[in-house]
Amino acid sequence: MFRDERTVRHPLVALRKSASFSQPRYAEAVAKTHTALGFGHMAARREKVSRWESGRVEPELTAQFAIACLHHVPRELVERLGWPHWLHAAIGKAPTEPNLWTVENTAEALRDAVRSAQGQSRSYLTVSGNTLSSLTDTVITILNSPPVPPERNGCRTVTTNGTATLLEAHITALEDMQQQLDAALLCQAARTEVQLLAELLTDTGYDRDTGIRLHHLAARAAGLCAEHALIFGDVATAETFSVASIQMSTMVGHAEMAAFYMYSLAASHLEAGDPCDSLHLVEVARRAAPKPSPCLVTLFFAREAQAWALLGRRDAAARAIEAAFASYGSTTEAVDSDVHLLTKRWLTQRWLNCVAGTTWLSLGEPRRALSYFMPLSDGKLALSADSPDCVALELLYTAKAYLATDELEQAVRSAGHAVQMLSTLSAHFLRQIRQLFLPHQAVPRVQDFLAKLAVWDVPGSAFIAYPTSDSAMARYSSGEESCGLERSTTPVADGK
């Protein structure tokens, strides 16, 4: 995975950093406050703060009071919300309380996710460690006692099953477009679908059948938004959308879809550099869907392979990737599965090859990884049915593998192709490229490539403008031309 170094996992990290404390200084400050509050002596050790921030260790209540005092949070809030929820309140974010699963709360979470996707998002995952366990426990508990299908009466306006059918067609069309246009172009459309569904779920009445369909559709729309957020490197927003999808699917008792969205949430954890939580999610997803369709089994093994690889567990990762390939062979048998319908556009042999490639790359075997990645053609890229974002990411991994085998020229070509695939360079994507090539910046070819990319920096922008001509970039990436990235002040639309 290309871990974004700016991603902070635990809210305590955000809270500590917002007060400009280093870990040792924070430990001292908490210990001092602890004593001052009359709770007695407390060891001021950096390791203690580190363990709290890992999400696996919860501070003693008196230590929490000391932290709360440090950040001017009332004790009542600490006691009422519990760890780590009160930390979100302290930094101005709503707490995550998995036990409060109602349509209203989930719809509000969706709206919140849309707001955070449109603005400045938090930079850490909130559903990690113990909070994640709490979430997954809730999922299993609800699924074990089949929930009553949702219906709402007594509202002034009513959503009919016919409207749900129309909405489904609309969302399916959007999912189809994913294969042709990149996330930057589609994210706004997906967010408006989420907002519309959140509104229909909370502001209108519906019968049980319609209620179930609206929940499914909200889960699908939120799932799309989660994918987009992940592409932009916004793991926190991706997490919020994925959690909402899990909740929506669980609340209507659809175990397989809940399991699928847990698989999706696991992606945020991998991206944030936490393979353990990722493995936990897959394990719970398996429990949630005891008889998963072959495509879901393929996805579980694929995610496990990536997580084991990040943990350096070569044998486990190799076994998982083999199992993923074996399971993929029987995916066509389950054509009626909802997960199959949702994944058939992208769950291909190519996709699985890419997963295998990234797995071997994480395991430090770049040559083996390259045998799985898409071969670079001499001329234009081979046509691919995969979405532009996926192909670009695969090319970036290919570049990483080439760098690891000291094939610098090929690495630059691959990264150039990756840039060429996208209509928009997100700041996250650009950062990934830079992170990759920075150790090689002394090499003239790399220097040139990075310098050309720098032309497209827009301070404070989430997106970076891409060169005006794909032929220029193609020439550049194929090595024909050293400079093809001149910025144009006018947009290009050669069809007009």
Added chain:
Amino acid sequence: MNCAMRRQSYDEILRVPHDVARIDIPTAYADRRIGFSVVRAIKSKISGLASLEDSLGSGRLHSTAKAELSLISTLLARATYDPPVGMALQTMAAEAAAECAWIAFDSGQHSVADAYYSFGLQAANTAGTACLKSYLLVNLAFQRIEIGQTSDAFILLRAAESAAHEGQAVRVTALVHAVRALVHADWGDATACARATDSARSAIQRSEAHNSTDPAYWVTESVVEFFAGTALLRLGRAKDAIGHFEMLHSGAFPVQRYPRDAAIYYSQAATAHLKAGNFDTAVDCADAALKLLDYVCSARATEAMTHVSRALSRYRTIIPVREFLDRFQERGSSP
């Protein structure tokens, strides 16, 4: 109609601040070669949006519609495409703008709607789609009639008729005549009104089977009759109007598919019956309209209902009327 008005063109009528419908195109987008598969997907989404609007009313769909138009505008401005794809995208932009305009109009935001109509007409002109141009013009004319600007509407309808003829758009032609009947009714010209209604009937009889890709897919024989009934109401001939709303009861008009439109037509029928002194039937029609309001979020439908209830409130002493007014009031205060 004076000469000065005759010379006026629809361009002059549509002098609106264009930034009302300004689409924020992210400056970063560039260079993606797109083909007809993208256009087909967009077409599918716009058709779906129109059906959703029929079903839900306009109130909840502003952002969705704007996102569609924004996507198309971004592709038009920044993507790379062959000329035929570019033309198809311009057509999609015109269709999306028509949908945005209609949604704004149905929500009572007339100046916003004007701006979208202007945007859509530019796109339709660029794409050379006379049918869409005509459709946009007749919708704009209808909006002008609703705010009492019948002279502007008349000019717009002439341009719409010419474009519809060029585009061989039979349903749009029927709509042009049906809307023109309203203009003549507002001017008190019963003969011209009847002539326009007859022309609308002739046109709709020539139309082919339902085609959801036709922007005027919703214009049917029933709709033409409802327009005729509305025109007669405006002429003060309530008793004559009543028969034109009969299709609401006969099942010829798909009420469940078009709950917002049905609510408005039921309100018109209620008004016609009320003016004709049929209080019980007026209340029945008003009740039907009120029930349909449960399914839609539309300022026009709500306004039509409010108008009827205000007219009915003069007859509060009649028990069924009083009971209806209580139900209406109760609905207004429910969540």
